[in-house]
Amino acid sequence: MPASTSKIVMCGDYGVGKTTFVKLFLGGEIGGGYKPTIGVDIGRKIFDIDRNRITFQIWDLSGQESFHSIRKQFYSRTDGAILIFDVSRRTTYQNITRWTEELLEETGKIPIVLVGNKIDLRDELTEFVTTEEGELLSKVISSQTGIKTPFVEASAIKQQKNLEPFTMLGKTILEQKES
Ligand SMILES: Nc1nc2c(ncn2[C@@H]2O[C@H](COP(=O)(O)OP(=O)(O)O)[C@@H](O)[C@H]2O)c(=O)[nH]1
Ligand SMILES: [Mg+2]
Numbered sequence: 104m105p106a107s108t109s110k111i112v113m114c115g116d117y118g119v120g121k122t123t124f125v126k127l128f129l130g131g132e133i134g135g136g137y138k139p140t141i142g143v144d145i146g147r148k149i150f151d152i153d154r155n156r157i158t159f160q161i162w163d164l165s166g167q168e169s170f171h172s173i174r175k176q177f178y179s180r181t182d183g184a185i186l187i188f189d190v191s192r193r194t195t196y197q198n199i200t201r202w203t204e205e206l207l208e209e210t211g212k213i214p215i216v217l218v219g220n221k222i223d224l225r226d227e228l229t230e231f232v233t234t235e236e237g238e239l240l241s242k243v244i245s246s247q248t249g250i251k252t253p254f255v256e257a258s259a260i261k262q263q264k265n266l267e268p269f270t271m272l273g274k275t276i277l278e279q280k281e282s
Contacts, residue, residue, distance in 0.1 A: 107156075107157070108147075108158040108159075108160050109157060109159055109160070109183060109276050110159075110160050110180055110182050110183075111159050111181070111182065111185065111269075111272060112161075112177060112178060112183075112184045112185075113125060113162065113163045113164070113185050113187065114186045114187070114202045115168075115186055115187035115188055115189075115195060115199070115202060116168060116188070116194070116195040116198050117166065117169070118189065119187045119188055119192075119195050119220055119221075120189065120220040120221060120259045120260075121163055121164070121185075122144075123259040123260065123265075124220075124257075124265060124269075125163045127259060127262065128148065128161070128265070128269050129146045129147075130148075142164060142165050142167030142170065142173050143162055143163065143167075143173070143177055144162075145161065145163075146160075146161045147160050147161070150273070152270060152273045157273050157277060159269065162177060164177065174205065175209065178205075178210055179209065181206070181209075181210045181213060182213060182214075182276055183213055183214045183215065183216075183272040183276055184213060184214075184272075185216050185218060185268045185272065186199055186202055186203060186206075186218065187218045188217075188219055188220070188232065188237075189220055190219045190220065190222055190224065190225060190231050190232040190256075191224040191225075191228055191231055191232075193230070193231075193232055196232045196236070196237075196240065199217070200240075200244075203244055203248070207250075212248070212250055213250070214250065214272055214275040214279070215272075216252070216253050216254075216255060216271050216272050217237070217241045217244065217252050217254045217255070218256075218268050219232060219255070219256045219257070220259055221258060221260070222256050222257065223258040223261050223263075234256060237254050237256060238254050241253065253271055255267050
C-alpha cells in the first residue's frame, strides 16, 4: 500500500447500512476485493479535501460480521474507522461499545466517526435511538478512549449526510499527517 493510502474500516452489526455507505461513496459497485475468503470487500477511492489529495482503501465486512476470527485481520494496519449503528435497532447501538473496544485493541488510537443511520425510519417508530443518546455515546467514547469522536446522524438511503463520515475522517487523517 503506498504511504499516501489510508485504510478505513466500516464497523457495526450486520444490516446497519455499512455497504450502502460504501457504495454511495465509491459511486458504484464494490466487491471482488482481493481477500474474498476472509469475507471482506475492499474498495478504493481517490478524492480531494481542501485541495489535499487522499486515497482511501475501504474495508467492508461482507455478511461475516459475527465471525471473530476474521476481524483480527480486518483491523490490521487501519488508519481510521466509521462506526455505524441503526437508530431503529437499539441492540446495534449497544454493540458499538464492543466494536470500539475490539477495534482499538488492535489498532491503538486512530480517528473514528460515529454514525447513527436510518433516521428516516424514526417517523414510523415509537422506539428508536434518539439524537441525544447518539451524542452521549460519542462523548462516552471520547472520554474513555481519548479520541475525539464526532457523531453524525444520517439516512444513507435518502442520501442525507452519507458522505460526511468519509470527509470528516479524511480531514482528521490529513491534520494528523501535517502535525
Ligand atoms: N430505511 C433505511 N434503510 C437503509 C438505510 N441505509 C441502508 N438501509 C437498508 O438496510 C439494509 C442493510 O444495508 P446494508 O448496507 O447491506 O448493511 P450492512 O449489512 O451493514 O452492510 C438494506 O436493505 C439497505 O437498503 C437508511 O438510511 N434507511
Ligand atoms: Mg454489508
